[in-house]
Amino acid sequence: MARIEADLEDLTARARIRDAALRQIGEHGFERATIRGIAEAAGVSSGLVRHHFGSKQALREACDDYLLKEIRRLGDETRVDLTPADVNPVGSALTAFGPYQRYLARALAEGWAAPLFDEMVRVYEEWLEEVDKARPDPPYASRRARATVATAMSLVVPVLYQHVSRGLGVDLATREGAHLLALTLLDIHSHPVLTPETAASLREALEKIHDVTPPPRS
Amino acid sequence: MARIEADLEDLTARARIRDAALRQIGEHGFERATIRGIAEAAGVSSGLVRHHFGSKQALREACDDYLLKEIRRLGDETRVDLTPADVNPVGSALTAFGPYQRYLARALAEGWAAPLFDEMVRVYEEWLEEVDKARPDPPYASRRARATVATAMSLVVPVLYQHVSRGLGVDLATREGAHLLALTLLDIHSHPVLTPETAASLREALEKIHDVTPPPRS
DNA sequence: GGCGCTACTACACATATGTATAGTGAAGTA
DNA sequence: TACTTCACTATACATATGTGTAGTAGCGCC
Numbered sequence: 001m002a003r004i005e006a007d008l009e010d011l012t013a014r015a016r017i018r019d020a021a022l023r024q025i026g027e028h029g030f031e032r033a034t035i036r037g038i039a040e041a042a043g044v045s046s047g048l049v050r051h052h053f054g055s056k057q058a059l060r061e062a063c064d065d066y067l068l069k070e071i072r073r074l075g076d077e078t079r080v081d082l083t084p085a086d087v088n089p090v091g092s093a094l095t096a097f098g099p100y101q102r103y104l105a106r107a108l109a110e111g112w113a114a115p116l117f118d119e120m121v122r123v124y125e126e127w128l129e130e131v132d133k134a135r136p137d138p139p140y141a142s143r144r145a146r147a148t149v150a151t152a153m154s155l156v157v158p159v160l161y162q163h164v165s166r167g168l169g170v171d172l173a174t175r176e177g178a179h180l181l182a183l184t185l186l187d188i189h190s191h192p193v194l195t196p197e198t199a200a201s202l203r204e205a206l207e208k209i210h211d212v213t214p215p216p217r218s
Numbered sequence: 219m220a221r222i223e224a225d226l227e228d229l230t231a232r233a234r235i236r237d238a239a240l241r242q243i244g245e246h247g248f249e250r251a252t253i254r255g256i257a258e259a260a261g262v263s264s265g266l267v268r269h270h271f272g273s274k275q276a277l278r279e280a281c282d283d284y285l286l287k288e289i290r291r292l293g294d295e296t297r298v299d300l301t302p303a304d305v306n307p308v309g310s311a312l313t314a315f316g317p318y319q320r321y322l323a324r325a326l327a328e329g330w331a332a333p334l335f336d337e338m339v340r341v342y343e344e345w346l347e348e349v350d351k352a353r354p355d356p357p358y359a360s361r362r363a364r365a366t367v368a369t370a371m372s373l374v375v376p377v378l379y380q381h382v383s384r385g386l387g388v389d390l391a392t393r394e395g396a397h398l399l400a401l402t403l404l405d406i407h408s409h410p411v412l413t414p415e416t417a418a419s420l421r422e423a424l425e426k427i428h429d430v431t432p433p434p435r436s
Numbered sequence: 437g438g439c440g441c442t443a444c445t446a447c448a449c450a451t452a453t454g455t456a457t458a459g460t461g462a463a464g465t466a
Numbered sequence: 467t468a469c470t471t472c473a474c475t476a477t478a479c480a481t482a483t484g485t486g487t488a489g490t491a492g493c494g495c496c
Contacts, residue, residue, distance in 0.1 A: 035483075047447090140405035145385070189412045190410055192410045194407045254452095265476075454482100
């Protein structure tokens, strides 16, 4: 999958502001990122930000729209191709976000950018549809549900970026970090914590609880 | 695992402030939560917040310390016992956080509370140590690395709470939501996306790339 | 040339918010 | 009683920040 455009320094001012906003918000979060800081990073006056986008909220929405459009465009032209490092479509979509991963992480963690998440779920769902064909037993949950949770799990690396980096003892942005992460993911994804049998028995227990137990609080 | 104390309304003022802070920050995030809002929620003046905690930062740190101490205490007295809904120790630790899950999620997503994360990794690591005994093949990555990534994956549900809820079509806080999530997790954890064979071949490819490729940028 | 439009800047404004200070009353103590 | 301490309130202060306004320069067009 290709990359979302990154570092043309001779963009239109409007585009430079958007780019600066994506980076600033990604680095500091929406609240702590300031109009003035974004303007400075873009090399324009703070008034120009308002001129082009109207308000801080609107600027954020413009960023969301941009990423959503870009990710859809990339998804359409280049068909998803999996690299070894990315064992699922969301993983590979993530690499496409390039320098804007931080923004995506903030957006999701802070609760907006729902369409971006939903789009990723959609892609994952399509991918699951293929995978399910080779699956003999009926799933425990709908494809949508599985795609949602799996998508969330794939997003955990950028969202909890620094914690994971700290835990691995190496920055994930480095080659070493990415390599170690890939190995770890391979191991986890190929070694399920549950055997089909224990899963089945747990499920049975779960269903029993769910059916029998009355609502906990009166 | 027991629950962290929740709703005694006749606490000391200091404790009520801390509790209010945990909830307010959990709901709005650290930046948007205000001293005045926390004070009002606790039924005290904003000045008292400063009197007891000194600053907003210090208040946050007091919240972190409290949760860390509580989670350690619970982990010590009651030994981790897995419920069907929680297929790993972090999952069950999460339920112990009860009303403070939102705070934990904010803390992790916004980048602080590293000790809380690390403590959870530690617990997961101990658990993995047991699990590894039954494992024939050598892991691809250190126990610490696997524990870190797996912990992060377990934490993604509260962090991306509303996105997952939206995707599942039901609020995760409800019985229905929790049940559906548990089923979905069971399915995912018992159906690896990779077979050991494909994982091995992917790993081989990965190692080759890692060894051969020169650093991408000169 | 004159007109209008648009990108852009400088600056003023209102306010939310963290922080600081002064004061009050109650409880404990010598 | 006199003094100290401490939990607690009311209020003031400084400032960061989103927003609004007025003005300028360049450019195309009639």
